[in-house]
Amino acid sequence: MQIQTATLGYPRIGKNREVKKALEAFWSGNLESESLLQTVRKVEESNWKSQLEAGIDHIGIGDTTLYDHVLDWTFRFGLIPERFQQLSGLERYFTMARGKEGIPALEMTKWFDTNYHYLVPEIAEQTLPSDFSDFLERVSRAQKILGKRAIPIVLGPCTLLRLSKLSLNIQQAISKLIPLYINLLTELKNLGVEEVQIHEPALVLGDTNSCKSHFKTVYQSLSLVEIPLHLVTYFDDLGETYPWVMELPVSAISLDFTRGRNLELIKTYGFPANKRLGAGIIDARNIWQIRSEKVIPILQEIVETLHGTSIHIQPSASLQFVPYDAKREKRLPSPLRNVLSFAEQKLQEVVFLARTIIGENTKIEQEIIETSWNKFEEFNPANQSVEERLKTLKTDDFQRSLSYGLRLDSQISLPLFPTTTIGSFPQTSEVRQLRMRYKRGELSQSEYETAIDVQIAESIKLQEELGLDVLVHGEFERTDMVEFFGQQLSGFAFTENGWVQSYGSRYVRPPIIYGDVVRTAPMTVREFKVAQSLTEKPVKGMLTAPVTILNWSYPRIDISRSEQAFQIALALRDEVADLEAAGAKVIQVDEPALREGLPLKVERWNEYLSWAVDAFRLATAIAQPQTQIHTHMCYCEFGDIIKDIERLDADVISIENSRSNNQTLREITEGGYSHQVGNGVYDIHSPVVPTTEQILQQLRTGIANLPVKQIWVNPDCGLKTRRWSEVIPALKNMVEATKVLREEANVTVK
Structure with missing residues (x-):
């Protein structure tokens, strides 16, 4: 069994909100486009180095964005609604995001059950040629800094379709997307990329079983490129889709073990011996330090159940949902600050858990974690x-004294x-x-x-x-x-x-x-x-x-x-x-x-x-x-x-x-x-x-x-x-x- 560490994405705003400041300066006409792009490049390179210095073996890259990662992939694949096609470059991109006189923006809605908003793609018959140049440039830069640790992150085709408004039928949309993804994967293979993370969070939705044939068609086609694909899921368990997802032609599958019942599914159906498991054991959506006495037994149970399968220990999802570094919070009471875990602390937890599982001595670190929690509990008594x-709440506490119809006449x-x-x-x-x-x-x-x-x-x-x-x-x-x-x-x-x-x-x-x-x-x-x-x-x-x-x-x-x-x-x-x-x-x-x-x-x-x-x-x-x-x-x-x-x-x-x-x-x-x-x-x-x-x-x-x-x-x-x-x-x-x-x-x- 091989135990290594990985990430699925990182905060992308800059430790001092550099991207926000650059964006707003650009929109107000006070910053040139190249300066804006340079700011984003500096932020993402700083992010890569933080993960490298933490000792992460496989670093997800390519998720940094000017506005929204779903919009980015919509843009790269040329899925540009007709009302934006007369525009070009950043003007087109930001008009899709924000609109302009006479051109309404794309609809905005929530990314699954998070407070992140994404722009809803509109996929029609008429599109523009795809252009992956910005993404490929980003991958090339990452390879120079990270070497083979750099693992590109790509939004999966089935999730992209699921999140989109379609003005053509699903089979036509799939036929349109498959060649685009094959071209992208081929370009990444030509860069020497050894694995690609394909993020498919739509797999955890309750009705995904109805899309089984679509997923099989898509991934059978993508497998022909012969580049290892790491299928990434998060935010919940796979549920009824688990058995057939395990059969998809991918080299690795990531599961979220902080939500849902994925461990139970593994125990019931097993896990393919020819695939690697990405074990999302660190909660990427909260800011609390792990309780080692709770997390380590779960991880050990996963390892024992898999009988020698290679495992990547990682956060449950992208770390974009947490801030950068809890150590910067100097004004918080120390008993509270010491049990907080932001992105940089979560990297340390990932490495700590990997070392624990392979048998390295982490006793002192475990004692520090337990002591921190004990001090916090003393600091924070119940009210x-x-x-x-x-x-003492009663039924009457939950209802108005008059029904809606009866109270209307008494209102303003x-x-x-x-x-x-x-x-x-x-x-x-x-x-x-x-x-x-x-x-x-x-x-x-x-x-x-x-x-x-x-x-x-x-x-x-x-x-x-x-x-x-x-x-x-x-x-x-x-x-x-x-x-x-x-x-x-x-x-x-x-x-x-x-x-x-x-x-x-x-x-x-x-x-x-x-x-x-x-x-x-x-x-x-x-x-x-x-x-x-x-x-x-x-x-x-x-x-x-x-x-x-x-x-x-x-x-x-x-x-x-x-x-x-x-x-x-x-x-x-x-x-x-x-x-x-x-x-x-x-x-x-x-x-x-x-x-x-x-x-x-x-x-x-x-x-x-x-x-x-x-x-x-x-x-x-x-x-x-x-x-x-x-x-x-x-x-x-x-x-x-x-x-x-x-x-x-x-x-x-x-x-x-x-x-x-x-x-x-x-x-x-x-x-x-x-x-x-x-x-x-x-x-x-x-x-x-x-x-x-x-x-x-x-x-x-x-x-x-x-x-x-x-x-x-x-x-x-x-x-x-x-x-x-x-x-x-x-x-x-x-x-x-x-x-x-x-x-x-x-x-x-x-």
Whole structure:
């Protein structure tokens, strides 16, 4: 048996967010394209060297991206929709990602059950010639630095098809892709590459058995190139597909042993003696150090079950889902910092486990791990009051006092097609500087709040001038919709350098839930009261819902996710009560990550949806009937869980709908959704300002799908990433389109 180490991808943003800074400078016209590309090259070469220095034997390379790796492969294979074909180079690439005047971007949605967003490929009959030159250049550079350790990462053809919108049948699409992949593999073989990682996470989806013949056709064709293929799966187990996946003509197969039941499948069906196993034993999606007393026995069981099969010990997936280095977090308490494991620490864990399995003496390292966990547990005792509160919950705590139909008449009176925004307004450099100066101690709390109040006042004045019906305070005090709340709740910790990519140049620092969650004081009431005092129109209280806070954080691993969601819900429940007492007639509790957390296999959905929906209801059910509860969801598919979304019992849901070409709206309609819907009428992730006519067309589509009284009018997401020069005309056009629609409906605006 041969035991070696491997990686499946690495963080690609730069330790100091170099790629983000270069991208945004390029988009603003302050950086040349070659400088942008040079920045990306420096980051990826630094990544390769980190893995080399850690002692990794087989280093996955080629996953660095300017925006999104799925877009990269769409681009390389020439799968360019007709509306982009008149463009070229980076202009074409970034227009596919972000759109431009008259050319809508590709749709964006979540990458499996993660908070990473990818651009949805559109595969049609008419395509352009493939061009792998950038990828081949990257592989050649990696070979000079890493030698034979460099293993190219390629997005698998079946996963690419599964993630795409097809305007031709699946057999035609397969016939189109196979020659392209054969050409790519042939080019890699000519470079002297000895193995290629083919990433096929679609294999873990619950319905992949129906694609069995497609996978067999594809991989039989690719095997003719005679270059060893390493088939990589992650995020769950193979389930029913396991027996036939083992028969595919590949040299190695990677399985995720941190999620699902892959070990059980190996025990039941065996593992091919002529293939190598990639054992994904280090969780690539959490930031906790391994518990050696738990992980080592599992790894030993895998080794014993395989009876001499070669094994690569590796993370369960790409490390793009974790930050670079926990050692940089100097402000975290040492008992917590010492049990954190970011990308560099996970490399060390991979090597440590490999050494342990081959019999090298790692006793001292194991003792250090155990001691770190013991000190952390002493540092982090349970909160008895939270546990007691959870135990005493009653059925009534999860339901509004009146049903939706009965409470509507008691809620605020608004004109037909009420207009609003999702919550946030542009985070200008002035606003960011305010927060930074306050954080550095250059502004007192009073000075900071006064400056924030000026921003709030200007935004309220602007919204009134534009003619919006339900206003927001703008969220100028918030860096991030999850971070803001976590910073005010006990049980959360925050990093200084813990950035991960959400999409493009949008990076987030997920909070770390390390202890019981408790709200110690109101979190949003002051800013709400300031905003509401400035207008007679209703201002929304703005909260982030419990499951989104959970799914966009790194959760604890010692208690269930459901218990953590309920703890957060109790904190938010108290905030809802305080906002209501402060005069809030409308409270928005955003839950965009509800769908994201859905298990990849349908048989596990009910359990998740049961507690996830209950967590939202626990947070909001305390509201009186006259208080209108809103929620917001975006960039995911709703159709298959629409009844569960309705069970949230929000009075209004606002949705992303512009990039999905009204698919989300149709799913809601076909699902028989009976509550009010804010039809996202324009794409806020594009700098393009929509015209009044474009918004009017979107609204008319809404009327064709929903009863008039159910329809609200809003952008498809928050506006924090946009500039005021884009936001003001877009909202003006949105209001003008709404006026036209009201006139057509013969309704007088109040």
